[in-house]
Amino acid sequence: MDTTALLVWVRERAGVAHSADARAAGFTDHCVRTAVQSGTLRRVRRCWLVSPDCDARRVAAxxxxxxxxxVTAASLWGLWTPSHEGIHVAVAPAASRFDAAGIRVHWSVGPVPVVRTSAQEPAINMLFHVARCLPRAEALAVWESALKRRLVDAAVLTRVRWRSARARELADVATVLADSGVESIFADLMRRVGVPLQQQVWIDGHPLDGLIGRHLALQLDGFAHHSSAKDRRRDxxxxxxxxxxGYTVLRFDYQQVLFDKHHVTEAVLTAIAQGLHR
Incomplete structure (x- = not known):
């Protein structure tokens, strides 16, 4: 096999692969050395091969x-994620301790066994780390984004042996109703204050993010919302x-739902106290 075939093979694995797996796939050590010497591939940490176009986050891992x-893997999968810093990396519990700038290390073991040469984190393990790493509401939003994108199945999640109380809790409550992470977090906030919320309701042929009772309508704007005057006029x-x-409309944005939960809760509960949901 030539270096071009090796490059294609590595790219099929998101641009990063272990040299032992390359040998198992039939590529000789000579082929690997030639690919590295010619610049077709780059060798990282002695045993890892990366393509020139490999995502920098994967290279850092x-x-x-x-x-x-x-959240790094979730972002690469195209899931909703909250704002976050650093590259989150899972390593084996027995791996050597290190201090790398910009790297947030996860030492815990996920439910799905992973061989040491694997460059890919299984989706279930990604959710396991999200559950342990993020605040509950934000973790739930990532989980529901994974369900919405059909990366995982709800029935499977409830049967996984999670080794984490938080993950077991999220598996029991996560749904596919929310269209965004903001909606997931808002719905969880309402559950926690005992307010029944209907999600993704259609009224007169138009979608509504949430409905409380019969007449209290909730509209939730995402992080990138209102990027133009046209968007504002549509809202x-x-x-x-x-x-x-006859509906009362409460509209909240990303910043309010994530960082000003007291205001959001108080506004909803005050509206209910006034009977605006009836």
């Missing part, structure tokens, strides 16, 4: 002998369409 995990039309037949 390989450089410490681990796999991208937690105003949607709110007016709800107000005219």
């Amino acid at each position: 390989a450089a410490v002998g681990g796999r991208v995990s937690c 105003l039309r949607a709110d007016a369409r709800l107000v005219l037949p």
